[in-house]
Amino acid sequence: MNSPYHHGNLREALLTRAIETLSEKGVEHLSLRALARDLGVSHAAPLRHFPTKADLLNAIAIGGVHSLIAATDASQTCPSGSPRLRAMALAYVDWAMANSALHGVLRNPDVMRHASDDLSQLLVAFADRQKQEIEAAQRQGWRKDEDPAVLFLHLVALTAGTAIVMTDEIYRGPITTSNIRQKTAASIDLFLG
Amino acid sequence: MNSPYHHGNLREALLTRAIETLSEKGVEHLSLRALARDLGVSHAAPLRHFPTKADLLNAIAIGGVHSLIAATDASQTCPSGSPRLRAMALAYVDWAMANSALHGVLRNPDVMRHASDDLSQLLVAFADRQKQEIEAAQRQGWRKDEDPAVLFLHLVALTAGTAIVMTDEIYRGPITTSNIRQKTAASIDLFLG
DNA sequence: GCTACGATGTAGGCATCGTCAACATTTAAA
DNA sequence: TTTAAATGTTGACGATGCCTACATCGTAGC
Numbered sequence: 001m002n003s004p005y006h007h008g009n010l011r012e013a014l015l016t017r018a019i020e021t022l023s024e025k026g027v028e029h030l031s032l033r034a035l036a037r038d039l040g041v042s043h044a045a046p047l048r049h050f051p052t053k054a055d056l057l058n059a060i061a062i063g064g065v066h067s068l069i070a071a072t073d074a075s076q077t078c079p080s081g082s083p084r085l086r087a088m089a090l091a092y093v094d095w096a097m098a099n100s101a102l103h104g105v106l107r108n109p110d111v112m113r114h115a116s117d118d119l120s121q122l123l124v125a126f127a128d129r130q131k132q133e134i135e136a137a138q139r140q141g142w143r144k145d146e147d148p149a150v151l152f153l154h155l156v157a158l159t160a161g162t163a164i165v166m167t168d169e170i171y172r173g174p175i176t177t178s179n180i181r182q183k184t185a186a187s188i189d190l191f192l193g
Numbered sequence: 194m195n196s197p198y199h200h201g202n203l204r205e206a207l208l209t210r211a212i213e214t215l216s217e218k219g220v221e222h223l224s225l226r227a228l229a230r231d232l233g234v235s236h237a238a239p240l241r242h243f244p245t246k247a248d249l250l251n252a253i254a255i256g257g258v259h260s261l262i263a264a265t266d267a268s269q270t271c272p273s274g275s276p277r278l279r280a281m282a283l284a285y286v287d288w289a290m291a292n293s294a295l296h297g298v299l300r301n302p303d304v305m306r307h308a309s310d311d312l313s314q315l316l317v318a319f320a321d322r323q324k325q326e327i328e329a330a331q332r333q334g335w336r337k338d339e340d341p342a343v344l345f346l347h348l349v350a351l352t353a354g355t356a357i358v359m360t361d362e363i364y365r366g367p368i369t370t371s372n373i374r375q376k377t378a379a380s381i382d383l384f385l386g
Numbered sequence: 387g388c389t390a391c392g393a394t395g396t397a398g399g400c401a402t403c404g405t406c407a408a409c410a411t412t413t414a415a416a
Numbered sequence: 417t418t419t420a421a422a423t424g425t426t427g428a429c430g431a432t433g434c435c436t437a438c439a440t441c442g443t444a445g446c
Contacts, residue, residue: 004441005394005395005396005439005440005441006393006394006395006440006441006442007394007395010394010395026302026303026306027302027303028221028303031431031432031433032432032433032434033431033432033433034431034432041395041396042395042396042397043396043397043432043433044395044396044397044398044434044435045394045395045396047433047434047435048393048394048395049394051434052433052434053432053433053434104302107300107302107357108301108302108303109219109297109300109301109361109362110219110220110221110301112361112362112363113219113362115363120363123363146383147376147379149376150376150379150380150383151383153355153358153376153377153380154351154380154383154384156354156358156364157350157351157354157355157357157358157380158347158350158351158354159354160354160357160358161349161350161351161352161353161354161355161357162346162350162354164300164350164353164354164357165346165349165350165353168302168305169302169305169306170305170308170313170316171349183340183342183343183346184346186340186343187343187346187347187350190339190343190344190347190384191347191383191384197412198410198411198412198423198424198425199411199412199413199422199423199424200423200424203423203424224402224403224404225403225404225405226402226403226404227402227403234424234425235424235425235426236403236404236425236426237405237406237424237425237426237427238423238424238425240404240405240406241422241423241424242423244405245404245405246403246404246405
């Protein structure tokens with residue numbers, strides 16, 4: 001009765017439990033064996049689904065990007081151009097604050113160093129959508145004379161940077177703690193308003 | 194003659210060797226024992242100088258911040274206000290590109306999670322200098338009517354984000370690879386030009 | 387229905403790691 | 417010169433990632 005030989009849904013269970021522990025302790029303290037203990041399976045069981053710890057983290061990252069894309073997809077209801085860019089940037093930051101564990105994985109160089117092709121392509125596609133939106137905005141007159149590549153660089157840096165500032169503890173000291181969300185929007189509006 | 198009992202300068206040797214391996218492999222593959230092997234001392238010798246791996250990384254981070262501060266200090270020759278802000282932002286990005294290993298340590302959440310008080314205070318002081326410069330610029334008329342807190346948030350996000358985009362491999366695909374330095378300056382000028 | 391096979395889980399082992407304790411050697415202060 | 421602090425060595429412990437051999441389950445063909 002108790003603990004059948006097969007878990008039944010170990011792969012998903014590993015992913016969700018990993019994300020939980022990831023938000024408590026960092027990625028450095030994420031251990032496949034501890035995960036196995038938490039789920040009541042043997043220490044080698046996770047290897048059937050993720051041959052390597054890097055594979056687990058990669059799968060988590062892929063799920064994270066999908067979640068991020070879904071969150072920013074809601075901005076498609078905004079009119080194309082700079083309003084949509086603004087909505088996407090805000091959605092990105094909101095997602096990062098609501099899913100700081102996933103965001104941390106995506107920002108971790110030691111995880112991304114081993115990014116699979118799937119993950120890389122997903123990120124490239126995400127970047128391409130932003131590029132297209134920038135060009136659409138420029139066609140509508142927004143910063144028409146700027147180099148699109150410069151605008152893209154600026155947009156990515158600003159959104160990624162804002163997400164990091166909002167997420168990393170190290171910044172929570174110097175950054176004002178009141179009206180965070182409001183100030184974030186105001187900051188983004190300096191570029192996209 | 195070979196290998197005297199005391200190394201003589203083990204602490205410094207550990208730090209420099211650690212930074213070397215850090216730029217080759219990531220922080221996840223940095224091992225105190227491997228460091229000891231590289232330097233020809235016993236596996237426990239590093240513990241005399243850094244009781245814990247986190248202490249080593251913290252010391253590396255402190256050295257990194259000092260290096261970063263020195264790099265941005267060169268901007269003090271620029272006239273105070275937005276020109277100096279611009280120079281500091283560019284110096285920050287240049288430093289990050291020239292010292293990507295150190296920058297990676299400073300951006301690693303799992304390192305900064307255990308930041309010592311010394312390190313935190315150093316970063317707060319660095320942030321304060323930027324705040325002061327922003328206020329000086331506003332007194333001179335630059336974006337006079339904006340909330341200083343919003344400007345600070347924007348500046349930090351933009352510089353940190355640009356440094357990350359320039360440093361992380363994951364961004365090197367979507368970002369154009371030609372005239373990087375020029376586009377970086379142009380991007381920063383969108384805010385500080 | 388039965389059977390063979392792939393998918394999934396278990397048990398044990400190996401090399402490595404971080405950290406600790408006990409001991410050795412060197413340096414420097416008293 | 418004696419003695420204590422700094423620094424380095426050796427050995428050990430528990431934990432980890434990952435490997436191999438084996439056990440159990442589900443299911444696709446017959």
